[in-house]
Amino acid sequence: MTTFAELLLNGISLGSVYALIALGFVVIFRATEVVNFAHASLLLAGGYVTAVLHEDIGFWPALLVGIAGAAAVGAAVEFLVMRRYRGADHSVLAIVTIGVDILLTTELTRRIGTDVLALGDPWGDAVLTLGPISLAHTRIAAFLAAGLLITAFLLTFRYTSWGVAMRAAAESAETAALMGVRLGRVSLGAWAVAGGLAAVAALFLTVFPTPGLERATSLAALKAFPAAILGGLDSTTGALVGGLLIGITESLATGYQSDLAFLGRGLGDLAPYLVMIAVLLVRPAGLFGTKELARV
Amino acid sequence: MSDVLATEKGTPGTPRTARSAPVRRLPGPRAWVWAALAVLLLALPFYLDRFWLQAGLFAMAAAIGAIGINLLTGATGQLSMGHAFFLAVGAYGYCVLAGDGGGSGGDGLVGLGLPTWLAAVLAVLLAGAAGGLFSPIAGRLRGAYLGIATLALIFIGQHVLFNAQDLTGGFNGRDVPPLNLFGLTFDDSELVVAAVPFGSAEKLWYLGLALLLGGALFARGVLRGRPGRAMNAIRDHRIAAGVMGVPVARYRAAVFVLSSMYAGLAGVLLALVFQRTVPDYFGITLSLEYLAMIVIGGLGSVSGAVAGALFVSLLPQLLTRYSDALPLVSAPGTGGIAPGEASRYLYGAAVVAVVLFLPGGLVRVAARLRSKLRHIPGDPVEER
Numbered sequence A: 001m002t003t004f005a006e007l008l009l010n011g012i013s014l015g016s017v018y019a020l021i022a023l024g025f026v027v028i029f030r031a032t033e034v035v036n037f038a039h040a041s042l043l044l045a046g047g048y049v050t051a052v053l054h055e056d057i058g059f060w061p062a063l064l065v066g067i068a069g070a071a072a073v074g075a076a077v078e079f080l081v082m083r084r085y086r087g088a089d090h091s092v093l094a095i096v097t098i099g100v101d102i103l104l105t106t107e108l109t110r111r112i113g114t115d116v117l118a119l120g121d122p123w124g125d126a127v128l129t130l131g132p133i134s135l136a137h138t139r140i141a142a143f144l145a146a147g148l149l150i151t152a153f154l155l156t157f158r159y160t161s162w163g164v165a166m167r168a169a170a171e172s173a174e175t176a177a178l179m180g181v182r183l184g185r186v187s188l189g190a191w192a193v194a195g196g197l198a199a200v201a202a203l204f205l206t207v208f209p210t211p212g213l214e215r216a217t218s219l220a221a222l223k224a225f226p227a228a229i230l231g232g233l234d235s236t237t238g239a240l241v242g243g244l245l246i247g248i249t250e251s252l253a254t255g256y257q258s259d260l261a262f263l264g265r266g267l268g269d270l271a272p273y274l275v276m277i278a279v280l281l282v283r284p285a286g287l288f289g290t291k292e293l294a295r296v
Numbered sequence B: 001m002s003d004v005l006a007t008e009k010g011t012p013g014t015p016r017t018a019r020s021a022p023v024r025r026l027p028g029p030r031a032w033v034w035a036a037l038a039v040l041l042l043a044l045p046f047y048l049d050r051f052w053l054q055a056g057l058f059a060m061a062a063a064i065g066a067i068g069i070n071l072l073t074g075a076t077g078q079l080s081m082g083h084a085f086f087l088a089v090g091a092y093g094y095c096v097l098a099g100d101g102g103g104s105g106g107d108g109l110v111g112l113g114l115p116t117w118l119a120a121v122l123a124v125l126l127a128g129a130a131g132g133l134f135s136p137i138a139g140r141l142r143g144a145y146l147g148i149a150t151l152a153l154i155f156i157g158q159h160v161l162f163n164a165q166d167l168t169g170g171f172n173g174r175d176v177p178p179l180n181l182f183g184l185t186f187d188d189s190e191l192v193v194a195a196v197p198f199g200s201a202e203k204l205w206y207l208g209l210a211l212l213l214g215g216a217l218f219a220r221g222v223l224r225g226r227p228g229r230a231m232n233a234i235r236d237h238r239i240a241a242g243v244m245g246v247p248v249a250r251y252r253a254a255v256f257v258l259s260s261m262y263a264g265l266a267g268v269l270l271a272l273v274f275q276r277t278v279p280d281y282f283g284i285t286l287s288l289e290y291l292a293m294i295v296i297g298g299l300g301s302v303s304g305a306v307a308g309a310l311f312v313s314l315l316p317q318l319l320t321r322y323s324d325a326l327p328l329v330s331a332p333g334t335g336g337i338a339p340g341e342a343s344r345y346l347y348g349a350a351v352v353a354v355v356l357f358l359p360g361g362l363v364r365v366a367a368r369l370r371s372k373l374r375h376i377p378g379d380p381v382e383e384r
Helices: A002-032 A039-057 A059-085 A089-112 A138-159 A161-171 A173-178 A183-206 A218-221 A224-231 A236-255 A267-282 B016-025 B029-046 B048-077 B083-098 B114-131 B145-164 B202-222 B224-236 B236-242 B247-273 B284-297 B302-321 B339-357 B361-373
Strands: A125-130 A131-134 B191-195 B194-199
Touching: A002 A039, A002 A131, A002 A138, A002 A161, A002 A183, A002 A224, A002 A236, A039 A059, A039 A089, A039 A183, A039 A218, A039 A224, A059 B339, A089 A218, A089 B145, A089 B191, A089 B284, A089 B339, A131 A138, A131 A183, A138 A161, A138 A183, A138 A236, A161 A173, A161 B224, A173 A183, A183 A218, A183 B247, A218 B191, A224 A236, A224 A267, A224 B083, A224 B145, A236 A267, A267 B145, B016 B194, B048 B191, B048 B202, B048 B224, B048 B247, B048 B302, B048 B361, B083 B114, B083 B145, B083 B284, B114 B191, B114 B247, B145 B284, B191 B361, B202 B224, B202 B247, B202 B302, B202 B361, B224 B236, B236 B247, B284 B302, B284 B361, B302 B339
Parallel strands: none
Antiparallel strands: A125 A131, B191 B194
């Protein structure tokens, strides 16, 4: 039972990090209707900047620069690439983001090479023990930071004019434009926010107990895709629930993999995708996604 | 709809007869070009060394796989990131079906010991069946949604390949038994034709050509016929297609199955060329490569798939071969940009640039050049 509680708490913490990534993904989708396959490389970019700078300028400034850097990369992708295609078919745009992803990932993995980069976080491998349950500080920090950011984001989304503009653009781009919403600015903002969120997620995907930032980190980041799609691509609630679901499943599957040995090693990495398929079989639009209705 | 996805032959108003008639009547330059190309391709094994033959074989296998994914992504508008999975099913399916069982091979892996030609056919069908199993999802999701869902296939595939040790040999992979067709074995046992020793690469070259030609003609038939029209209709307007009586979900699932069978065939051919299959190869990078191929070549047409496959699969080989002579590119492990990375930069940039500057891909450029050469007033391909 103690193991279960530990795994559950770890899963929730991990899930909140996935939710952070998935949220960025959903924000881009809502603002521009583009499925952004370059999201994992945005995350890698943020993590890389933090990892490179933390020794010279300290962890917190490095993290801030990392967040700003990833936001800048996201904005640059929007400004230099996506904006040129405005009005093109959305599935073609998705393929364009794949091209961007190939470019960014190649550059970053070439720089990282075979190294495992530490991000210099202050938590180290400290563990908090509460009775029979022990929990790494990093996991608690991840949960708190993700929760804080998500709350802040949702409040912004709901109450500021930027949030209203973005929701209007998601509802009907044409009407929003006619009402004076500057679509270019909305989508630029979406990409930047998504980049920033991804950079924070990069930090928490690479701290203890994971060894650090390495090539495979982008594979870990890919798990936010199932999180986003199983919640429903156009739903922020869905991103949160999907992220938590994926995190908990992964944590439990990893924790109990000795009991599930007949399914092979590394089940934890597979579990998110199996959950996604199971959900999609029952609800093709995701748990909270709006079912597409068309009037003809 | 943007014309990016429009097929090369897609001037919808043209009646059928008017389109095919001029080709019949003018057997002139075009037929000659094709004949010359055929002779060239048939003669190449007598002149090229093994490196280039293998590079060519990779390109052929890639072309077959790219035709498959172009049917799905280009013609029907369904994105798939799981193509590498079906390649793996084809490659490993062939190994398992054809490998000699009973442990006499020495590697102790499961093998059914079927005749190799039967194993190759069954491996393709197996890939199709795997695609069919995914059809409840492939039929219901559209476009990029399906792309994310098919990511799952990659990870499931990698998991199985690494863990089902008895079938796949795990991390180290397994040897591929050479194909035996009508008494001719496609291995390195020497066979001298016109004073040129024919090893596996030379023999497989002809097999690859035959498979590619067959696959290309079949896909062209599908695209030009009734199913192709239905697929394009689904891509361009799903609801209109449904209203006109196209069973959308069934078509999507069927195209997914067909595309996975093409991938399976490509996998079998790749396995035969490699002579060893390793799980690392069938990762997400491979799937991205296939998507890059069809975007660069041209979405929705067979020739586009082939052109893109040639570009993407020959590029790293060329860069590796001439890495000394090229600026910025250096041999792997020396700290500079390795040829593999350089080619990934190039095709990643090519994907972005092609969609931006050459909507329609390489084949559209070729079509435009051709029409300019013929001095036909007005581009037959409508510009945006």
